[in-house]
Amino acid sequence: MQIFMQLIVSGLSVGMIYGVIAFGYQLTFGTSRTLNFGQGEALMLGSLVGLTTVNFLIGQSLGTLTAYLLMLPIVLVFGAAQGAVVEWLGVRQALRAKSDAGWIMATIALGIIFKNLAENVWGRDALKFPSPLPEASLSFGGVRIQPMEIAIVIGAIVLMTAVEVFNRFSIYGKAVVATSNDRDAAGLMGINTSRVITLSYALSSMSAAFAGVLVAPVTLTGASMGAVLGLKAFAVAIIGGLSSGLGVVVGGLILGITETLTGYYLSTGYKDVPGLVLLLVVLSVKPAGLFGKAAIKKV
Amino acid sequence: MRLFRLLSLAALALATPALAADPIKIGLSGPFTGGSSSMGVSMRDGVKLAVSEINAAGGVLGRPIELVERDDEAKNELGVQIAQELINKESVVATVGYINTGVALASQRFYQEAEIPVMNNVATGSIVTKQFAGGDNKANYIFRNAANDAIQSRMIAEEAIKRQGFKKPAILADATNYGQLGKTDLTNALQKLGVTPVATEKFNTGDTDMTAQLLRAKEAGADVILTYAIGPELAQIANGMAKLGWKVPMVGSWTLSMASFIDTAGANGDGAMMPQTFIQVPTTPKRKAFIEAYQKAYKIDRIPSPVSAAQGYDSIYLLAAAISQAKDTDGRKIREALESLNTKIEGVVTTYDHPYSATDHEAISDNIPVFGLVKGGRVVPAHPEDLEGDKAMRVKPKA
Numbered sequence: 001m002q003i004f005m006q007l008i009v010s011g012l013s014v015g016m017i018y019g020v021i022a023f024g025y026q027l028t029f030g031t032s033r034t035l036n037f038g039q040g041e042a043l044m045l046g047s048l049v050g051l052t053t054v055n056f057l058i059g060q061s062l063g064t065l066t067a068y069l070l071m072l073p074i075v076l077v078f079g080a081a082q083g084a085v086v087e088w089l090g091v092r093q094a095l096r097a098k099s100d101a102g103w104i105m106a107t108i109a110l111g112i113i114f115k116n117l118a119e120n121v122w123g124r125d126a127l128k129f130p131s132p133l134p135e136a137s138l139s140f141g142g143v144r145i146q147p148m149e150i151a152i153v154i155g156a157i158v159l160m161t162a163v164e165v166f167n168r169f170s171i172y173g174k175a176v177v178a179t180s181n182d183r184d185a186a187g188l189m190g191i192n193t194s195r196v197i198t199l200s201y202a203l204s205s206m207s208a209a210f211a212g213v214l215v216a217p218v219t220l221t222g223a224s225m226g227a228v229l230g231l232k233a234f235a236v237a238i239i240g241g242l243s244s245g246l247g248v249v250v251g252g253l254i255l256g257i258t259e260t261l262t263g264y265y266l267s268t269g270y271k272d273v274p275g276l277v278l279l280l281v282v283l284s285v286k287p288a289g290l291f292g293k294a295a296i297k298k299v
Numbered sequence: 300m301r302l303f304r305l306l307s308l309a310a311l312a313l314a315t316p317a318l319a320a321d322p323i324k325i326g327l328s329g330p331f332t333g334g335s336s337s338m339g340v341s342m343r344d345g346v347k348l349a350v351s352e353i354n355a356a357g358g359v360l361g362r363p364i365e366l367v368e369r370d371d372e373a374k375n376e377l378g379v380q381i382a383q384e385l386i387n388k389e390s391v392v393a394t395v396g397y398i399n400t401g402v403a404l405a406s407q408r409f410y411q412e413a414e415i416p417v418m419n420n421v422a423t424g425s426i427v428t429k430q431f432a433g434g435d436n437k438a439n440y441i442f443r444n445a446a447n448d449a450i451q452s453r454m455i456a457e458e459a460i461k462r463q464g465f466k467k468p469a470i471l472a473d474a475t476n477y478g479q480l481g482k483t484d485l486t487n488a489l490q491k492l493g494v495t496p497v498a499t500e501k502f503n504t505g506d507t508d509m510t511a512q513l514l515r516a517k518e519a520g521a522d523v524i525l526t527y528a529i530g531p532e533l534a535q536i537a538n539g540m541a542k543l544g545w546k547v548p549m550v551g552s553w554t555l556s557m558a559s560f561i562d563t564a565g566a567n568g569d570g571a572m573m574p575q576t577f578i579q580v581p582t583t584p585k586r587k588a589f590i591e592a593y594q595k596a597y598k599i600d601r602i603p604s605p606v607s608a609a610q611g612y613d614s615i616y617l618l619a620a621a622i623s624q625a626k627d628t629d630g631r632k633i634r635e636a637l638e639s640l641n642t643k644i645e646g647v648v649t650t651y652d653h654p655y656s657a658t659d660h661e662a663i664s665d666n667i668p669v670f671g672l673v674k675g676g677r678v679v680p681a682h683p684e685d686l687e688g689d690k691a692m693r694v695k696p697k698a
Contacts, residue, residue, distance in 0.1 A: 003514055006543070010510035124333040126531040128563045137542045144544050219507035220531055220563055228505045263511025269474075269501040271511065 002142045007260045013149040013218070015256020016156040020211040021233030022240065022248035023160055024204035029242045030180035031193075031200040034091050034103045038111025039208050040230020042082055044223060045114055046209020047216040048122050050075045051129050058130065068132035068213075075209050083205025086110055087198045095197070111226075118223040126225075129216035148217050155214045156249075159207055164245060166203075176200055235279050241289020251290065254278070322365035323358075323628055325350075325618065326385035326394030328406065329421070330373035334529060337558040338398045341604035342421050343368060344597055345611030346395060349619075352592075359619045360626065367391060371402050378402035382409040392628040393418065395614045398607070400424030401476055407431075411440050415630040416621075416637060419443040420614035421607050423451065423553070424480060428660040440634055442655060444617060444648070444662040445610050446576050451552050451668070452484035452527075454574045458670055459523050459550045460492045469498040469521035471512055471536060473528040481527030481552055497521050504532060509539035517545050526551030530559030537564035537571070548572070556671055556678045558603045568673050572681050575671035576648045576663060577609035580680060582691040589647045601677060613646035617654065617662070620644050650694055664695040 021043060025035050036042065053074050057067035090110050094102030133147035167173035178186040179196040187193045211229075212221070219225070232255065240251025255275045263271040282290060327346055329339035347366065354363045367389045371378040378397075385391045386409055394410060395418040397403035403422040410417045411431045417440060419427055425448045432439045459465045470485055472478035482499065489496060497519040500512040513536070516524060524540075524547055526533055533555060540546055548570055549555065555573035564571075579602055581587030589612060593602055602608050618633070620642055625632035637655050644651040654662035670681035680686050 003518065006514065007510060010508055014508050119332070123336075125336060126334065126559055126563065135538075135541075137544065139544070144542060146542050215507070220534070222531075224505070228503075260508065260511045264514055267501075268512045268515065272503075 003264070005141075005143045007264050008257060009143055009145055009149070011257030011260040012253060013152045013256070014259065015253040016153050016249075017211055017215045017229065017252070018233050018236045018255055019249040019252025020156045020159065020207055020214070021229060022236040022252055023163075023245060024207045024211075025233065025237040026240075026242055026245055026248050027163070027200050027204040027207070028087075028197075029237075031176060031183070032091065032095060032179075032197040034095070035107070035237075035242075036083070036086055036091075036201065036204060037104060037107040038086060038114060038230075039204070039233065040226030040228075041111040041114040041118075042079060042086075042205040042208035042226075043212040043215075043229060044118060044221070044226035045082060045212070046075050046079045046205075047129065047212030047221045047225065048118055048127075048223070049078050049209070050213035050216065051122075051127060051221055054130055064130050065132045067130075072210075072213065075213050076206050079206035079209025080202035082114075082209070083201040083203070084198050086205065087201035091197070091201065092194065095194075111230075115223055115226070122223060124223055126220040126222040129213075129221050131217040133217075146218065152214050152218065155210070159210050160245065160249065163203055163207065172196075172199065232275075235275060238289060239279055239282050241292025243293050244289065244291035247289055247291025322363045323360070323622065324365050324367055324389055324391045325615070326381075326389065326391035326396070327366050327368045328371050328378060328381050328385070328394060328396040328402075329398050330402075331368075331370040333373050334531065334559070335373050335398050335557075337530075337603040338421055338607040339370075339373075341602055342396065342398065342607040342611035344593065345608035346420075346615050348589075348592055348596055348608075349612045349615035351596075353615065353619055359622050360628075364615075364619070371397075371399075371406075373399045373402060375401050375405040378406035379409070382406040386410065386413045386415060391415065392622070392630065393618055393633055395420055395611070395618065397422040397427075399477075400427060400480075403427050404430060407441050411436070413630070414438075414440060414634070416440045416442060416618075416634050418614040418618055419445060420610040421445050423448045424477070425449040425484065426480075432658075432660070438631070438634060438657075439660060440630065442617075442637055442660045442662070444614050444651075444654070445606075446553070446574060446663045446668045447661060448481050448484050448552070450663065450665050451574045452481060452488045453665065454668060454670070455485060455525055455550055455552065456488035456492055456494075458572065459525060460489070460494055463523070463548070463550075465523040465548075466494070467497045467520050467522045468494065468525050469500065469516035469519060469523070470496045470525050471500050471502070471509075471516065471528065472526070473532055474501050474503050475529075477529070478527045485525055485527060496525070502528075502532060504529070506532060507535065509535050510543070512536075513539050513543055513545065517543065521547060523547055524549050524551075526555065529554050530557035531563065533557075533560040533571075534563035534568065537567040541567040553606060553668075555673065556604065556606060561673055561676055561678075565676075569675070571673045572670050573678075574668040575606055575678065576668045577606050578669070578671050578678055578680050578686075579605040580686070582686045585645055586647055605678065609647040613644075613648050613651070616644050616646055617651060650692060652694060653697070654695060662695065667693045667695065669693075 053071040090106030091103045137144040137146045236251040240247030258274045369381040393416045398421045400422045472482035498516045550572045555571045621636040625636040669685045671678040672681035
């Protein structure tokens, strides 16, 4: 039982990270029916910018925790700006031209450019991110958890709640929701939908950048960290459903926990298989995802 | 016009003999950026140190050595491009380098075809020097002065089971060629000692959570973890053990000496053991001179990868000795000279006395490497008595 709980706990923290990144996919898909395929790179850039900021602040003789907390707003702003740039360079033209695939190519290309940029600025080695919390793990009835793993789960929930609250209660958020429901109708009601789409991209990359600085102290950071996480999160978004914020979180947890459980009870060599099987099953049984609303295509 | 052309041709023909004083070009291929760059850069710096010493002493055959450096980024396809460029465009007489077994295997066939020797100074895959041995090949142009995986896995098994007395080893290897071939070598080596690993676990490069692998090893009752992987994931293993509050020793391939393991695992990595052909300790006058020259030339205290630096340095001296003996830069003659080197070369790793023969292209034998131990961010000898007195210089036994 203790082992089972230990596996669940590790799966939860990994799954929460997948969930936050997938949450970003869901944000832009809602408003514009497009995805940022460079989401993993947004995460990577966020964590590297965070690393530089934290190291600079520690250099100013601040404590690691203070430096980390001061760094968060900077990374959030950077992430939002980076998302806006992606939308402006990659997505807007494709939407205007009503191109079906233009944004796919453009966001992938931008992702590659960001990765090369990061390789030139930060090099290609994996780098250690100073941990703001003690690294010694806590024991809860024999189940051991690193403080940072708890911070990941809490941080992820806080961020997603904040974005949801923003969407439900602020006037800008309502514009986002309206655009998600029906872009044309929202446009006719006087909502500047193209600005709303820019906003949703900013929010999306912001959550990715935040996920980056959350996960970096537990793993390592580096120019190539985005590729694997971005892809896993994509699978999560499909499993949970691209139109549901709750769905991607549940999808993330399902994938994270299946991975660790399979690794232990079946074989570590087959760790990634059940997640992919689940993906195929969901696609064939409920193509909109576990929590997704089936899209009715009117012709 | 025609007269002019004839004249220029004549001028060219006259100019040709002057080429004799031109530099001898040697290729250098390795990853200077990316995950294995600490090894690549140390190897390159060792090579450059040897070249500058040789050139300062008058060069080889009265000609200076000129290095043509290329960054293969540990990518097979880039290694292939570089091999073709070095052979066809730069006309190198030999190439040294290769950190990654995959890059070596993909690239060296072009040298084999062009009959130009390759000196592998870091790549450890057992198959590297055997790719073109025997069969239809008239001669093998691939040499090595690094401890191959067969040697390393035998050493790891002997150290863990015989010397340290562990009974229940668990193998943790990554899913790359390096990890999986190493895992097979390790399992075989353990079998020879009558031991079956209690768990054999696998992970992908880039994996961030090792809980499942480590719990399986722990539940199987493992008393030692044997590793075949590279720096970042090895650090995840060490950190994962600390997280689970479970500490058993780590013994593994020489990659446990990578800076990316030592620096990212921090205190959790202390005590990890791995075979090393060279440890940054001045146990012989030659080693002392090498360490001091390296520190002075590159203005650092800790060599990022001492093994790579020492082997890189030695590879140039081996090659230079062969070119001197051949009195020629023709690839075939250099190969023949390497296979019958008749001068003793005092290197950093060992003293090379007839290191190669027509059938044996491995300069490093089982008895040469010793075990290193991670301690306080550095690699130190695990058993200092292995390097005392006469034992400091370990030489390949005569065939």
